[in-house]
Amino acid sequence: MFQKIGFIGTGAMGSAVARLAAGGAPSLYLSNRTAEKASRLAQALPGAVVSSNQEIAGLCDLIFLAVKPQVMPQVLTEIAPVLARRQDRFTLVTMAAGLTCETIRQLAGGAYPVIRMMPNTPITVHAGAIQYCGVDVPAEQLEAFAALLQDAGTVDQLPEHLIDAASALSGCGPAFVCQFIEALADGGVACGLPRQKALAYAAQMVEGAAKMVRLSGQHPGALKDTVCSPAGSTIQGVRALERAAFRGAAMDAVIAAYEKNLELKEGK
Numbered sequence: 604m605f606q607k608i609g610f611i612g613t614g615a616m617g618s619a620v621a622r623l624a625a626g627g628a629p630s631l632y633l634s635n636r637t638a639e640k641a642s643r644l645a646q647a648l649p650g651a652v653v654s655s656n657q658e659i660a661g662l663c664d665l666i667f668l669a670v671k672p673q674v675m676p677q678v679l680t681e682i683a684p685v686l687a688r689r690q691d692r693f694t695l696v697t698m699a700a701g702l703t704c705e706t707i708r709q710l711a712g713g714a715y716p717v718i719r720m721m722p723n724t725p726i727t728v729h730a731g732a733i734q735y736c737g738v739d740v741p742a743e744q745l746e747a748f749a750a751l752l753q754d755a756g757t758v759d760q761l762p763e764h765l766i767d768a769a770s771a772l773s774g775c776g777p778a779f780v781c782q783f784i785e786a787l788a789d790g791g792v793a794c795g796l797p798r799q800k801a802l803a804y805a806a807q808m809v810e811g812a813a814k815m816v817r818l819s820g821q822h823p824g825a826l827k828d829t830v831c832s833p834a835g836s837t838i839q840g841v842r843a844l845e846r847a848a849f850r851g852a853a854m855d856a857v858i859a860a861y862e863k864n865l866e867l868k869e870g871k
């Protein structure tokens with residue numbers, strides 16, 4: 604379905620998504636402010652070539668905008684005249700936190716089809732999540748878009764008004780979980796485990812617990828109860844977390860990220 608896919612910005616997330624999209628079209632064009640980053644990625648991906656923002660804007664039928672939200676106005680102002688001259692159909696894809704499809708259209712200077720996606724870093728190990736929505740994008744093209752990125756992990760269509768919430772939970776969440784894993788490992792080290800073993804055990808345990816939540820269909824509270832024997836050690840750890848307001852802190856982390864997404868929407 605897609606003939607020429609382009610990425611403007613090949614940083615952490617742009618390159619992760621480009622790796623998934625590589626092979627989904629005959630040509631892949633990569634552009635980055637620091638050109639060496641695009642060159643390095645092009646060498647790793649079959650069919651990929653280094654390009655420029657303007658060339659991508661003029662040639663590609665799927666144009667990923669993988670720059671920071673604060674940089675988006677500058678990039679779209681730069682390519683707007685090229686987009687305006689096009690007679691063929693193309694779709695802009697934004698992954699910028701907080702920016703709506705409508706904002707992208709305004710910055711790009713036209714009512715172009717836009718897909719808004721929210722990836723997370725675990726897509727690099729095919730265990731991530733992408734939420735997406737589209738404006739003026741036909742259903743079959745949205746399906747092709749989801750198929751293009753299916754190796755990410757899960758790819759889920761969501762109404763646009765929920766993307767900021769998904770971004771705060773699913774997009775930012777890997778940082779929160781890594782903090783948790785690091786803290787658990789510190790606890791293990793405090794109890795005498797070597798650092799490498801403590802980290803490996805913490806990561807494996809979080810992955811396994813998450814898999815149980817996903818696959819068992821049981822409520823996480825019920826799964827927690829199965830570990831807590833009466834008068835046992837686990838319930839003492841649960842008590843320590845409750846006393847430290849662990850669940851309130853986790854909720855606040857998501858809400859704080861959500862509030863920052865809303866600020867980004869206002870250009871702050």
Ligand SMILES: NC(=O)c1ccc[n+]([C@@H]2O[C@H](COP(=O)([O-])OP(=O)(O)OC[C@H]3O[C@@H](n4cnc5c(N)ncnc54)[C@H](OP(=O)(O)O)[C@@H]3O)[C@@H](O)[C@H]2O)c1
Pocket residue numbers: 611612613614615616617634635636637640656669670671672674677678698699700721722723724774775
């Ligand atoms: N990281 C995440 O977990 C995550 C999750 C969800 C969504 N996102 C979104 O993904 C987008 C990219 O974030 P990121 O984490 O990948 O940031 P990043 O690593 O800083 O990548 C941004 C890239 O954009 C390039 N760039 C800056 N100005 C440019 C220009 N005028 N033309 C072409 N390229 C330009 C930068 O080039 P230089 O090499 O010169 O700096 C950099 O490589 C953001 O909108 C962010 O909200 C990120």
